[in-house]
Amino acid sequence: MSETSWTQGGYEMVVGLEVHVELATETKLFSASPNRFGDEPNTNIDPVTLGLPGALPVLNRRAVELAMRIGLALNCTVQPCTFARKNYFYPDMPTSYQISQYEDPINIDGWLDLPDGSRVGIERAHIEQDAGKSTHVGGGEGRVHGAEHSLIDLNRAGVPLVEIVSRPDIRSPEQARAYVNELRAILLAIGASDAKMEEGSMRVDANVSVRRPGTELGTRCEIKNVNSVRSVGRAIEYEAKRQILMLDAGESIRQQTRHWDEGEGRTHTLRDKEDADDYRYFLEPDLVPLVPSAEWIEEIRAGLPMLPAARRTRLAEQTGLATDSEAIGSIVDRGQDDYAFAVQAAGGDLGRAVVHLKEAFAEMGAEPILRAEDLARLTTLEVEGKLTATQAKTVLAELIAQGGGDAASIAADKGFEAMDTSELEAMVDEAIAAQPDAWEKFRAGERKAIGSLVGHIMKASRGQADGKLVTEILNARK
Amino acid sequence: MARFSTASEIASGVRSGSLKASDVLERHLAEIDAREPEIHAFNLVMATSARERAAAVDAMVANGVDPGPLAGVPVALKDNMCTSGVPTTCSSKILDGWKPPYDGTVVSLLRQAGAVVVGKTNLDEFAMGSSTENSAFGPTRNPLDTDLVPGGSSGGSAAAVAAGFSALSFGSDTGGSIRQPAALCGVVGVKPTYGRVSRYGLIAFASSLDQIGPFTHTVADAALAMQVVCGHDPHDSTSIPDPLPDYSELLDRGVEGLKVGRITDLPEGADADVAERVEQAFEVLAANGATIVDVEVPAFTYGLTAYYIIAPAEASSNLARYDGVRYGLRVDAPDTNAMYSATRAAGFGDEVKRRILLGTYALSAGYYDAYYGKALRIRRLMAQDFANAYQQADVLLTPSSPSVAFPFGSKTADPFAMYLCDTYTIPSNLTGEPGISVPFGTGLDGLPVGVQVLAPALGEPLMLQVAAELERAAVTLEKRGAS
Numbered sequence: 037m038s039e040t041s042w043t044q045g046g047y048e049m050v051v052g053l054e055v056h057v058e059l060a061t062e063t064k065l066f067s068a069s070p071n072r073f074g075d076e077p078n079t080n081i082d083p084v085t086l087g088l089p090g091a092l093p094v095l096n097r098r099a100v101e102l103a104m105r106i107g108l109a110l111n112c113t114v115q116p117c118t119f120a121r122k123n124y125f126y127p128d129m130p131t132s133y134q135i136s137q138y139e140d141p142i143n144i145d146g147w148l149d150l151p152d153g154s155r156v157g158i159e160r161a162h163i164e165q166d167a168g169k170s171t172h173v174g175g176g177e178g179r180v181h182g183a184e185h186s187l188i189d190l191n192r193a194g195v196p197l198v199e200i201v202s203r204p205d206i207r208s209p210e211q212a213r214a215y216v217n218e219l220r221a222i223l224l225a226i227g228a229s230d231a232k233m234e235e236g237s238m239r240v241d242a243n244v245s246v247r248r249p250g251t252e253l254g255t256r257c258e259i260k261n262v263n264s265v266r267s268v269g270r271a272i273e274y275e276a277k278r279q280i281l282m283l284d285a286g287e288s289i290r291q292q293t294r295h296w297d298e299g300e301g302r303t304h305t306l307r308d309k310e311d312a313d314d315y316r317y318f319l320e321p322d323l324v325p326l327v328p329s330a331e332w333i334e335e336i337r338a339g340l341p342m343l344p345a346a347r348r349t350r351l352a353e354q355t356g357l358a359t360d361s362e363a364i365g366s367i368v369d370r371g372q373d374d375y376a377f378a379v380q381a382a383g384g385d386l387g388r389a390v391v392h393l394k395e396a397f398a399e400m401g402a403e404p405i406l407r408a409e410d411l412a413r414l415t416t417l418e419v420e421g422k423l424t425a426t427q428a429k430t431v432l433a434e435l436i437a438q439g440g441g442d443a444a445s446i447a448a449d450k451g452f453e454a455m456d457t458s459e460l461e462a463m464v465d466e467a468i469a470a471q472p473d474a475w476e477k478f479r480a481g482e483r484k485a486i487g488s489l490v491g492h493i494m495k496a497s498r499g500q501a502d503g504k505l506v507t508e509i510l511n512a513r514k
Numbered sequence: 515m516a517r518f519s520t521a522s523e524i525a526s527g528v529r530s531g532s533l534k535a536s537d538v539l540e541r542h543l544a545e546i547d548a549r550e551p552e553i554h555a556f557n558l559v560m561a562t563s564a565r566e567r568a569a570a571v572d573a574m575v576a577n578g579v580d581p582g583p584l585a586g587v588p589v590a591l592k593d594n595m596c597t598s599g600v601p602t603t604c605s606s607k608i609l610d611g612w613k614p615p616y617d618g619t620v621v622s623l624l625r626q627a628g629a630v631v632v633g634k635t636n637l638d639e640f641a642m643g644s645s646t647e648n649s650a651f652g653p654t655r656n657p658l659d660t661d662l663v664p665g666g667s668s669g670g671s672a673a674a675v676a677a678g679f680s681a682l683s684f685g686s687d688t689g690g691s692i693r694q695p696a697a698l699c700g701v702v703g704v705k706p707t708y709g710r711v712s713r714y715g716l717i718a719f720a721s722s723l724d725q726i727g728p729f730t731h732t733v734a735d736a737a738l739a740m741q742v743v744c745g746h747d748p749h750d751s752t753s754i755p756d757p758l759p760d761y762s763e764l765l766d767r768g769v770e771g772l773k774v775g776r777i778t779d780l781p782e783g784a785d786a787d788v789a790e791r792v793e794q795a796f797e798v799l800a801a802n803g804a805t806i807v808d809v810e811v812p813a814f815t816y817g818l819t820a821y822y823i824i825a826p827a828e829a830s831s832n833l834a835r836y837d838g839v840r841y842g843l844r845v846d847a848p849d850t851n852a853m854y855s856a857t858r859a860a861g862f863g864d865e866v867k868r869r870i871l872l873g874t875y876a877l878s879a880g881y882y883d884a885y886y887g888k889a890l891r892i893r894r895l896m897a898q899d900f901a902n903a904y905q906q907a908d909v910l911l912t913p914s915s916p917s918v919a920f921p922f923g924s925k926t927a928d929p930f931a932m933y934l935c936d937t938y939t940i941p942s943n944l945t946g947e948p949g950i951s952v953p954f955g956t957g958l959d960g961l962p963v964g965v966q967v968l969a970p971a972l973g974e975p976l977m978l979q980v981a982a983e984l985e986r987a988a989v990t991l992e993k994r995g996a997s
Contacts (some may be wrong), residue, residue, distance in 0.1 A: 060798070083614075083615065083616055086840060087835045087840070088596075088614065088616075088841070089596065089600075089604070089609070089612075089614070089717040089718075089835070090595075090596040090614065090616075090618055090713075090714065090715040090716055090717045090718070091616075091714070091715075092713060092714050092749060092750050092751065092753055094748065094749060094750075095751065095752065121831050123830075123834060123877075125834065125837060125851075125854055127837075127839045127850060130835065130836060130839075131834070131835045132831075132834030132835050133831050133834060163821050186850075188839070219914070233779050290924060314878055314879045316830075316831070316874065316879075316882075317877075318827060318828075318831070318875035318877055318882075318886065321720075321721035321722035321752075321828055322718075322721050322752065323749060323752075324752060325752055330901060
């Protein structure tokens with residue numbers, strides 16, 4: 037289980053997340069209108085999107101494939117499924133019902149493993165259509181109450197969504213953030229969604245309750261309007277604390293839907309459970325059951341790329357670093373692990389490549405501007421002792437600035453020559469002589485004392501000495 | 515009936531050049547001019563576009579191009595089928611001013627086949643009713659006796675053919691809305707197998723039950739019309755992909771060797787004059803070589819009950835889109851919810867409101883299992899019972915309607931009495947199986963009686979084969995009666 041735990045006053049938080057993601061299809065879930073963000077309002081519309089009388093939905097095969105990808109990437113069972121109508125009135129829902137999956141969703145019973153080793157269960161990941169977008173104008177601070185009028189854009193209406201519902205397995209804000217980050221990385225890796233929280237193509241609702249560990253689940257509140265990974269953590273922490281304060285004051289928690297206010301850093305009541313709509317779900321009579329064949333499921337499974345967790349494991353095993361180390365995490369997040377292996381394949385050193393990628397390639401994507409061969413040559417110079425780590429950094433900066441080149445000739449131009457060991461040994465002698473106090477402290481086990489010795493040598497060598505090697509020599513003398 | 519040309523006669527005449535589509539159209543428009551004011555079959559007569567269309571058909575023939583199997587046939591469409599740029603009202607105030615931006619699939623197919631659309635016909639609002647008295651634009655009158663209803667909900671389409679306003683018309687049948695008015699107006703009416711005709715562009719009443727079908731003077735015309743409008747449509751997910759049979763192939767084959775089922779536990783309630791004709795139909799088929807077999811369909815009795823849960827439930831959802839936001843009627847109010855209420859209160863008639871309430875209730879949390887869930891179970895039982903019956907019989911014979919045409923106002927005060935009109939037609943909507951009403955002699959006051967032939971799914975060729983035999987026998991009966 038997770039190392040990160042959160043408790044307060046003897047309570048733990050119990051959190052489940054519902055994540056809506058827009059699928060990266062060309063067209064909408066049930067019609068041929070483009071699924072595209074940012075177009076002129078009400079241009080990506082047709083009789084189905086508008087809910088015109090007589091129009092009928094036809095399921096988008098690509099959307100089903102992407103939904104299956106999500107399910108399989110989350111270790112779900114893909115099963116025969118049905119569509120249902122969720123009935124409610126709202127001006128941006130043209131038919132006054134949302135076509136969703138209710139009793140038989142396409143994906144059930146999966147899990148998501150997080151980098152820290154914890155596992156979050158996935159209850160279901162089902163297909164549904166998005167609503168349009170309402171903009172409330174004049175007063176009311178963008179909310180419908182107090183607005184003078186409302187504008188409706190139906191470009192988003194009918195865009196395919198998958199709603200991924202986790203089990204209530206999350207116990208801390210860190211774990212919630214890690215879950216969202218990992219889910220996002222998977223969605224990007226499998227090409228199912230661009231998963232941009234800021235554009236709303238990935239939206240998170242949190243179900244939060246608190247309890248004394250080992251006791252039954254408490255009453256939950258659903259938190260909406262959580263628009264960034266950071267606010268996921270903030271919102272559930274606020275909400276858990278609010279519930280604990282109420283319980284400690286002897287009050288009971290009412291089941292509510294609450295709105296996260298990012299500016300105020302708090303949640304507000306949207307509605308109580310008693311006021312919730314009765315959605316009157318029933319099977320969508322305009323669609324037939326969807327029964328993915330075993331062959332189709334296997335075809336989708338076979339087409340899945342290696343997922344982030346496996347990529348982290350692969351890179352970690354080859355480098356000896358921990359799977360949840362920052363270097364492994366950030367390189368895999370950026371999709372640069374294939375590049376790292378390309379450097380290795382070109383005869384370079386994987387470990388040195390990872391060090392460079394983590395720092396110098398932070399602003400680059402999966403295809404860095406530098407040819408893998410160029411970086412390979414640099415790492416080779418390093419492991420051969422021809423360049424110190426510090427020198428290598430300088431050469432790399434130059435390589436990146438030039439968009440490539442030969443590391444050896446850049447090093448030569450800069451006048452870099454790695455010192456051989458005898459030269460370093462002499463410098464170490466000199467440093468010990470110059471700083472006897474530091475040397476004694478270091479020998480006595482005060483690790484910090486090494487700093488001023490190394491500093492002395494680096495200064496004397498004008499930064500040319502290899503810090504790592506210097507440390508090794510000092511340790512050996514001790 | 516014989517005084518009007520059949521669709522088959524018109525189409526073959528126009529295709530061969532012996533008839534002009536424009537002349538045919540003018541004859542029908544003349545009938546409309548003469549009798550439409552008293553009948554009110556139409557919400558809209560499209561004389562101008564029909565004349566253009568007929569001229570275009572004639573031009574094609576003149577240029578050696580075949581306009582298609584329905585060349586020059588004047589067609590009337592129930593006003594719940596979307597016609598591009600032409601008002602489509604469902605006989606409801608709530609669609610006031612709305613013009614669809616697209617043609618329904620059936621409308622496109624008819625145009626491609628050379629048909630000439632003469633107008634949009636009246637119906638019970640949103641197809642909810644059995645007399646066409648629930649239209650927001652006033653009732654349609656039965657052309658055979660204008661003091662009587664034409665049946666419903668496709669009363670306008672039935673009347674249009676019966677009055678000679680069009681040689682062919684189309685209605686929709688959710689619980690009997692084609693077969694019952696066909697019976698009351700003395701014409702042929704078919705509800706094909708669910709999924710055989712695309713629903714794209716048919717304004718939904720109850721999506722799992724709705725099916726478009728033709729009204730014609732003859733069974734052969736029905737076969738001709740079905741050949742055009744049946745078939746798979748990628749715009750309708752419930753559309754059946756199976757290839758089309760030749761619907762005319764078996765019409766002359768007779769009934770020798772066929773097994774015709776009599777449902778022994780059929781719900782009672784048919785008037786004596788109707789029951790007598792149905793008996794006669796069995797006798798005629800037996801005399802022509804069919805074997806009459808007794809079958810049981812125990813769930814038949816529960817059809818009406820299940821239907822009045824399922825159909826309103828779907829309707830409550832289908833009709834929720836009429837909210838005043840995007841099209842049709844809007845009654846302004848201070849906030850959105852008040853606008854919804856004001857719009858829907860003003861836009862829907864009593865029967866529509868009654869069914870929305872029924873359906874909303876049946877689907878509500880806490881009631882779903884007791885009502886909607888139970889109705890679905892009846893529906894499954896019904897399918898099983900019919901499947902068993904079709905193990906023993908090729909087709910089944912029942913009355914189409916419990917009575918002949920009835921006077922205006924005689925059932926409006928009692929919704930349940932009106933609902934009973936569909937007792938014999940509803941089960942095939944629940945099972946999705948086809949049914950046809952064919953005129954078979956007359957009953958009380960010389961009014962036509964319709965006999966219903968039911969067949970298993972996709973059994974239309976067999977169903978039409980039996981109906982054609984009854985049609986031939988009816989002509990003989992008529993002659994004998996006249997002599």
